Amino acid sequence: QTKEALTFAAVTFSEAGRGERLKAWVEKFNKSQAVAEITPIAIPFGSFAKTVFTQMGGGAGPDLVRMDAIDYYAAVNSKSILPLDDLLKGGNYKFTEPDKYMIVGGKRFGVPFELSNYVLLYNPALLKGGKPPANFDEFLASAKAATGNGVYGYAYRATMAEGNGFWQDLCNFVYGFGGRWSDAQGNLTLNDAKVVEGVTAYKQIYDASVIPKGADAATYRRMFWERKVAMEVDNGGVAGIFSLQAPELAFAAAPSPFPTRAQGMVLTALTINANTKHKAAAEAFIKWTLQPENQKDLQELLGASNVATVVERSPEMMAKRPWLKVYDDQAVNSVPQLVQGLEVKTPEIQQIVLEQVLKVLQGGVDPKKAMDDAQRTALSRVLRK
Amino acid sequence: MSRTLSWSHALRMILVLALLGVAAFPIYWMLVTSLTSSSDLFAPKPHLLPDWSQAAVYGHAFSATAVATWLKNSAIVAFGTAALSIVLAIFPAYVLSRYRMRAVAILGVALFVTQMLPEAMLVVPLYAIFGQLGLLNSLTGLILANTAFTVPVITLILKGAVDGVPIDIEEAAGIDGCSRLGIVLTMVLPLVAPSLAAAAVIAFFHGWNEYVFAQTLISDQGLQTASVGLAGFVGELSTPMHTVMAIGLMYTLPAVIFYLFVQRYVVSGMTAGSVKG
Amino acid sequence: MHAAASSVGVTSPKAKRDWTPYWFAAPVALYLLLFQGYPLVQEFYLSFTSTALLSPGQHTYVGLQNYVDLVTQEEFRQVFLITAVYTVVCVVAAIGLGLGAALLLNAPFRGRGLARALVTIPWAAPPVAVALIFIWIYNGQYGIFNHLRGALGGAVSLESWLDSPALALPAVLLTTIWQIFPFASVVILAALQGVSSELREAAVIDGADRLSVFRAVVWPTIQPSVALLALFLTIWSLRRFDLIWLMTQGGPIGSTNTMVIELYRRAFVYRDLGQGAAVGMVGLSIALLITIVYFRYTQRVERAKGQR
Amino acid sequence: MASISLQGVTKIFGGKKAANQITFDVADREFLVLLGPSGCGKSTLLRMLAGLEQVTSGEVHVGARRVDTLPPSARDMAFVFQSYALYPHMTVRRNISFPLIMREHRWWFHLPLIGGLAKRRIERSPAVRDLVDRTAKTLALTEMLDRYPRTLSGGQRQRVALGRAMVRQPDVFLMDEPLSNLDAKLRTSMRAEIIKLHREVGGTFVYVTHDQIEAMTMGTRIALMRDGEVQQFGTPREIYTDPANTFVARFIGTPPMNLIEARIEPRGLVIGKAVLPLPEHLAALGQQAPRDVLLGIRPQALGLAHGVLAGQVVLVEHVGAESIVSIKLDHANTAHSDDGESGDDVMVVVQGYSDLRSGQPVQLSLDLGEAVLFERGGQRIRVPALSRAV
Amino acid sequence: MASISLQGVTKIFGGKKAANQITFDVADREFLVLLGPSGCGKSTLLRMLAGLEQVTSGEVHVGARRVDTLPPSARDMAFVFQSYALYPHMTVRRNISFPLIMREHRWWFHLPLIGGLAKRRIERSPAVRDLVDRTAKTLALTEMLDRYPRTLSGGQRQRVALGRAMVRQPDVFLMDEPLSNLDAKLRTSMRAEIIKLHREVGGTFVYVTHDQIEAMTMGTRIALMRDGEVQQFGTPREIYTDPANTFVARFIGTPPMNLIEARIEPRGLVIGKAVLPLPEHLAALGQQAPRDVLLGIRPQALGLAHGVLAGQVVLVEHVGAESIVSIKLDHANTAHSDDGESGDDVMVVVQGYSDLRSGQPVQLSLDLGEAVLFERGGQRIRVPALSRAV
Ligand SMILES: Nc1ncnc2c1ncn2[C@@H]1O[C@H](COP(=O)(O)OP(=O)(O)OP(=O)(O)O)[C@@H](O)[C@H]1O
Numbered sequence A: 001q002t003k004e005a006l007t008f009a010a011v012t013f014s015e016a017g018r019g020e021r022l023k024a025w026v027e028k029f030n031k032s033q034a035v036a037e038i039t040p041i042a043i044p045f046g047s048f049a050k051t052v053f054t055q056m057g058g059g060a061g062p063d064l065v066r067m068d069a070i071d072y073y074a075a076v077n078s079k080s081i082l083p084l085d086d087l088l089k090g091g092n093y094k095f096t097e098p099d100k101y102m103i104v105g106g107k108r109f110g111v112p113f114e115l116s117n118y119v120l121l122y123n124p125a126l127l128k129g130g131k132p133p134a135n136f137d138e139f140l141a142s143a144k145a146a147t148g149n150g151v152y153g154y155a156y157r158a159t160m161a162e163g164n165g166f167w168q169d170l171c172n173f174v175y176g177f178g179g180r181w182s183d184a185q186g187n188l189t190l191n192d193a194k195v196v197e198g199v200t201a202y203k204q205i206y207d208a209s210v211i212p213k214g215a216d217a218a219t220y221r222r223m224f225w226e227r228k229v230a231m232e233v234d235n236g237g238v239a240g241i242f243s244l245q246a247p248e249l250a251f252a253a254a255p256s257p258f259p260t261r262a263q264g265m266v267l268t269a270l271t272i273n274a275n276t277k278h279k280a281a282a283e284a285f286i287k288w289t290l291q292p293e294n295q296k297d298l299q300e301l302l303g304a305s306n307v308a309t310v311v312e313r314s315p316e317m318m319a320k321r322p323w324l325k326v327y328d329d330q331a332v333n334s335v336p337q338l339v340q341g342l343e344v345k346t347p348e349i350q351q352i353v354l355e356q357v358l359k360v361l362q363g364g365v366d367p368k369k370a371m372d373d374a375q376r377t378a379l380s381r382v383l384r385k
Numbered sequence B: 001m002s003r004t005l006s007w008s009h010a011l012r013m014i015l016v017l018a019l020l021g022v023a024a025f026p027i028y029w030m031l032v033t034s035l036t037s038s039s040d041l042f043a044p045k046p047h048l049l050p051d052w053s054q055a056a057v058y059g060h061a062f063s064a065t066a067v068a069t070w071l072k073n074s075a076i077v078a079f080g081t082a083a084l085s086i087v088l089a090i091f092p093a094y095v096l097s098r099y100r101m102r103a104v105a106i107l108g109v110a111l112f113v114t115q116m117l118p119e120a121m122l123v124v125p126l127y128a129i130f131g132q133l134g135l136l137n138s139l140t141g142l143i144l145a146n147t148a149f150t151v152p153v154i155t156l157i158l159k160g161a162v163d164g165v166p167i168d169i170e171e172a173a174g175i176d177g178c179s180r181l182g183i184v185l186t187m188v189l190p191l192v193a194p195s196l197a198a199a200a201v202i203a204f205f206h207g208w209n210e211y212v213f214a215q216t217l218i219s220d221q222g223l224q225t226a227s228v229g230l231a232g233f234v235g236e237l238s239t240p241m242h243t244v245m246a247i248g249l250m251y252t253l254p255a256v257i258f259y260l261f262v263q264r265y266v267v268s269g270m271t272a273g274s275v276k277g
Numbered sequence C: 001m002h003a004a005a006s007s008v009g010v011t012s013p014k015a016k017r018d019w020t021p022y023w024f025a026a027p028v029a030l031y032l033l034l035f036q037g038y039p040l041v042q043e044f045y046l047s048f049t050s051t052a053l054l055s056p057g058q059h060t061y062v063g064l065q066n067y068v069d070l071v072t073q074e075e076f077r078q079v080f081l082i083t084a085v086y087t088v089v090c091v092v093a094a095i096g097l098g099l100g101a102a103l104l105l106n107a108p109f110r111g112r113g114l115a116r117a118l119v120t121i122p123w124a125a126p127p128v129a130v131a132l133i134f135i136w137i138y139n140g141q142y143g144i145f146n147h148l149r150g151a152l153g154g155a156v157s158l159e160s161w162l163d164s165p166a167l168a169l170p171a172v173l174l175t176t177i178w179q180i181f182p183f184a185s186v187v188i189l190a191a192l193q194g195v196s197s198e199l200r201e202a203a204v205i206d207g208a209d210r211l212s213v214f215r216a217v218v219w220p221t222i223q224p225s226v227a228l229l230a231l232f233l234t235i236w237s238l239r240r241f242d243l244i245w246l247m248t249q250g251g252p253i254g255s256t257n258t259m260v261i262e263l264y265r266r267a268f269v270y271r272d273l274g275q276g277a278a279v280g281m282v283g284l285s286i287a288l289l290i291t292i293v294y295f296r297y298t299q300r301v302e303r304a305k306g307q308r
Numbered sequence D, E: 001m002a003s004i005s006l007q008g009v010t011k012i013f014g015g016k017k018a019a020n021q022i023t024f025d026v027a028d029r030e031f032l033v034l035l036g037p038s039g040c041g042k043s044t045l046l047r048m049l050a051g052l053e054q055v056t057s058g059e060v061h062v063g064a065r066r067v068d069t070l071p072p073s074a075r076d077m078a079f080v081f082q083s084y085a086l087y088p089h090m091t092v093r094r095n096i097s098f099p100l101i102m103r104e105h106r107w108w109f110h111l112p113l114i115g116g117l118a119k120r121r122i123e124r125s126p127a128v129r130d131l132v133d134r135t136a137k138t139l140a141l142t143e144m145l146d147r148y149p150r151t152l153s154g155g156q157r158q159r160v161a162l163g164r165a166m167v168r169q170p171d172v173f174l175m176d177e178p179l180s181n182l183d184a185k186l187r188t189s190m191r192a193e194i195i196k197l198h199r200e201v202g203g204t205f206v207y208v209t210h211d212q213i214e215a216m217t218m219g220t221r222i223a224l225m226r227d228g229e230v231q232q233f234g235t236p237r238e239i240y241t242d243p244a245n246t247f248v249a250r251f252i253g254t255p256p257m258n259l260i261e262a263r264i265e266p267r268g269l270v271i272g273k274a275v276l277p278l279p280e281h282l283a284a285l286g287q288q289a290p291r292d293v294l295l296g297i298r299p300q301a302l303g304l305a306h307g308v309l310a311g312q313v314v315l316v317e318h319v320g321a322e323s324i325v326s327i328k329l330d331h332a333n334t335a336h337s338d339d340g341e342s343g344d345d346v347m348v349v350v351q352g353y354s355d356l357r358s359g360q361p362v363q364l365s366l367d368l369g370e371a372v373l374f375e376r377g378g379q380r381i382r383v384p385a386l387s388r389a390v
């Protein structure tokens, strides 16, 4: 008897290092039972949503999809993924805090796959005294101090070519300064004073000549690893990759040097494509992933990220990778990088905001004015008000 | 006179060399980048010459990635696209060249219009159609999709070439008892051979390079083409620059080499089309 | 098919209609109808709807809303402008450079065959690879261009060209032109083969200098080919996607945001197929308009010269 | 039996009559030349015979068969094109055997490999091989059988084209200016070749040319056309000596026949101030009412010794053994209008090398023995009683 | 003063000598025709004169100037090309005035708008306008000045090309087969046109053709070439009556001169079995030792009445006023080898319409009055004492 053949699409599969481990993890599922065989599909980050959505819209697509929160809401909205309430009913899962974002309109359509928090990563060797800055002023000062001789104090993204990464970095500043893209009622607050403060801070860094302008994320992360960048605020996945790919690199982590501890969060969900012809097998896989030992393996292979359920890390691991604790502690302060209440419209709002921020960075436009513009444009164009 | 001649000749040669430099530099730079150690890559001064001690990156690219499979798939798609395009294009090219009637004029206009459609616009409806036809996830499907975009321009090139085939020859063949189909196959086809080569090259490049459809219509890893494979390296978290450049070069060179072999026919093939007066 | 292929010449007044052209054109017509015509019609319809990428089957009819949005949004005017600039510069520069290269390579010299082949390398290079290497070349810190600028004593801003609203479009254009000029040069080189050497010599004897010979003899001969080439380059530039998307995604601040990039963004980033289709239709109309103008113009020119 | 009969054949191209009510019969084994100036419809007529062009109205019969409704391949005619239309991608042997291969053609010959093999088999079959070899031998092409047309000289290509026509052993050979691409010397020898071919292989030939020398030397019958209409149909000699109108008269013969305005009166033929006695064969006209005519007289019938018409030498051209002297008549007008620029002068052919200089006054003598008369409108004036037999 | 003098002009194309040590002088206002078979180097020589091709060695002088080092535009020569080489996108007027505009050309004429205006101003300046109008009138092109070349007939295009050459009023006119693209009739009238042009505008003409009729009628001097060497240089008459070798002899004259193998002995000229008395101008040879020769005799000098050589009619061709009869001699050989197929026969021109049929036996009479003798190798045998004056 042949096994049912399923496909599972995830960006992670195409990452060096983590991809191989994740494939091995899926293989474990394949070995664990006799009915289904899951084939991993690696789709690069840049075209993931477009590719998978085109396929799903066309009535096909992978059976299982790991998708970013931003895509998750769109998929839920168009009923392209299956509800999972019935499947998980009665299961005794100890979900992590951000699992709440998976519930839309009282129903669940996916389980968290990877939760990644943001903290400050730094190269102690490049910082004076090896100490991380504790607040924004210190941060600015030590970034400046570290800059020189081919070394940059800090790195982040500020290009439309990396719009999504830019958005993530921007979220950290805005959230860190206490801003949010919308209020509790789902009204846009793009020009809120706190948001403007975050943008202003973003601009301050930009103007301080401490960042390798134009280096894309892949490059400056590589530079970090080559000890040419002193600090960056980045997510647990990145830290995981560093520890995997550059074991000799002695880096450390600290809470982000912003007034509040709130930071963005990469939230990805594991979902079942509504077009699947192998519903039962797909559901079996989801149940399998939620089993504690599999969750444990997953958390480990993902690096500094968390998974759907709460998994304690081993003491040895914590000792070996002290930065894990910083990430884990950050979890309670993490906020998804979405416009809450307007999740489906996030891409458009994101585009509007980023363009305005770019104008601030490159065109010298006043942050307040820029964000006012953003608010106005978003209201009229996206919300048609 | 001979002095001015040699001066202008020298100037010409300098310009030619400059032109070649401009044309080849990025490819050379790919080679250099792929063969620079990663610490040197991020050095304040660029290395202008390849560091051959790094050549292992090529072996690594082969062993660690599916680049061989990608190139094979790209080759299949490229040759398939070229072949199918020509098979499909030769008859309408003949019709466009030899018949004057309304339906033919409409066909000509339609061919132009199809050149204007961006792949990105058609990919969604096409995906649905391919799903219905069971063509998803197959190189055949990819060939079919690519051909839809190459056929129009190839038809127009071949039309120009057929214009250059003397009608006498066709009439002679007709009198000798050859059918229309026979005329196209045994007379026109061999006589427009250089243009076929030119057309094949255009279709080949299109198939070899195509990205949007290859990305969308194929999800099976084993069927990925090189463009998708290469783009897949542009990671969010890290881009292994050497490997990317090594694969980029391995992806570029076959097309360049292929072109070196056929370029003679391409120029004469295009000539056949353009010198129709 | 064979049975239907009749012999040369329509045979007699009473003979049945000659179906050969229809048979010959049928496969391609069906093929294009299926793979281009049908999707086009669908897109046309979609442009009057609001349709989510994930559920193209369910559309909400919104009438002209998508088009009205385009017209009223200021950003879209920029898209127009960028598209126009991108297209015009691409076409003009590619033809200029292609013409220069073709003229250079048309004269006899040793190694001409090799030179002709080498010049076409950019055409053979896959856009994905081209985008990657050029991104690296334009890199702010380590890109060779900024190094060169530094070495030549220019002000080095250590900024990637692709991130500067002022430089991004030139950078993208440079890459595009680098990639497409060889095609132009091949076409023009082919056209140059048709220049009558007698005519050229006649002009020389009439006392024309090089430029005059070019204007009096060479240009008029290759002009129809160049015009058609320009049309094709225009159409292709209007719909060029991979290179721009991979390099800038239309940024920064929309400075490389051409029509097709906008189409893509609306359809696949904002996931609204209706809006995307509307942009596509506008682009298509522009391309059609240009084509019609082109044909009208060439017809008029030909008629003026008594060629028809 | 391959007599050809045209009945009211007409061809209209978008309103323009390229052939207008053409009717004539050609017997089996004749060599008919279609002659006429460029654009007169010669090619159109030939192509209608071949079936390459549809007749607009009228009928074409070959032998007892009506052929105008048949496709070209069913008419069993061979066609030799002005451009030869050799298949450039085939060897000479394949070119010549192509019609034979096509005779055996099956649909599956279109399949890539098998078809190629099948064609080769036919080509190598003894019957075909033999016939091709024999044809090649006749045309002295044996050594070129494996070469490609582009490596042949003009004359050789021409012979291949003939070979391709001959090998089918058709009843009718159609040729559209087959010699016009050759240089003068080669033309002369190929002319002889084609005449020989006609004599040897038989069949009815229809041959298009605008070269009167070709027409005169090759044809057993000539159809002289103008503007889609046949002006005269007859043997070369008839057409030369007995032209139906001034167009025919001036079209045939080099230099062309002189047409001099004259008047017939009872006292004789009045040209300007001179009065000449009417020659015997025109004498009957003297009895009728005086009328304005055009005197047609060949340059060879004019002399420069002690003549009756005064004139001035305009141009002397030496052509080998003879000299052609153009003379402007002092008191008479010519009617050479349709020739354009140089039409005003009378031409005289003088044997040997003439020492006349331009401007020199001369006296012109006329030998009216073969002279013909035309209406001012161009129509031939036939002399009632004594109409000349040929 | 535009005499042309060539001194040892040689042109080597990759090892092949297209022109070999060519030396001759042409006086001012001569009409020199370069004549010869295809590929003999005529065009190459002409192009070296024009400066379109550089000489490999040797010198070219025009008047007192050495020109072979000058660029074409500095030589003040006009060139008329075989294909006319009209500028297709310019009106006839602009075509004709182009050389004049170029004469006034300044670098800034290349600037977009200004240049166009400047050119138009030159074109409209009274001097240029006048000259162009006059030229157009001479060539009857006045009504076509605003048309484009594409809309003109072959003859009209030819005239435009002439106009473009004339308008510069150059010292030297070079023409490379300017009539070869025209049909026979037009060719004749254009021939007269060019002769008229030469007479009216003066200047030295150098005219390339491979058509002997053109050469004979147009040239005041002919240089007959073969394989890059000049075979004979002289007036048409010299070349016709006094050929330097068999090549020249057979190249000039239609039908070509017959070359019959003969032997000179004291008793006379022995052809096969017949012995003919030596004519006066060859009598001196009779006194020398017997030798094998080729008798060159023109077809017009042969007769068919009561002759001395027996033969058989092979072919009769009627060409208007004369008939050409090919005869195979029974007991004598001809030496026409370089003509290929039809070379074995002797040709006779008979006045009028010959009724001979092929196969019929005939007797050939020879009029040796203008006969010439050649070595078997082809060289002319000059008669020592009595060498003929021309
Ligand atoms: N396919 C066609 N469509 C329209 N008109 C045509 C066509 N073919 C020929 N004609 C016209 O018919 C007339 C006769 O043409 P045809 O080719 O028969 O002349 P021809 O006597 O062969 O001339 P030539 O000696 O130049 O070959 C011409 O006026 C020509 O323009």
Ligand SMILES: Nc1ncnc2c1ncn2[C@@H]1O[C@H](COP(=O)(O)OP(=O)(O)OP(=O)(O)O)[C@@H](O)[C@H]1O
Pocket: E013, E014, E017, E018, E036, E037, E038, E039, E040, E041, E042, E043, E044, E045, E210
């Ligand atoms: N550019 C060239 N390169 C090499 N060989 C050449 C070139 N031009 C002419 N030739 C050779 O030189 C010889 C003379 O050529 P040319 O064109 O002068 O002959 P021609 O007498 O004008 O012949 P035609 O009557 O055919 O025009 C020929 O053998 C030709 O092949």
Ligand SMILES: [Mg+2]
Pocket: D042, D043, D044, D176
């Ligand atoms: Mg014709």
Ligand SMILES: [Mg+2]
Pocket: E042, E043, E044, E176
């Ligand atoms: Mg020549």
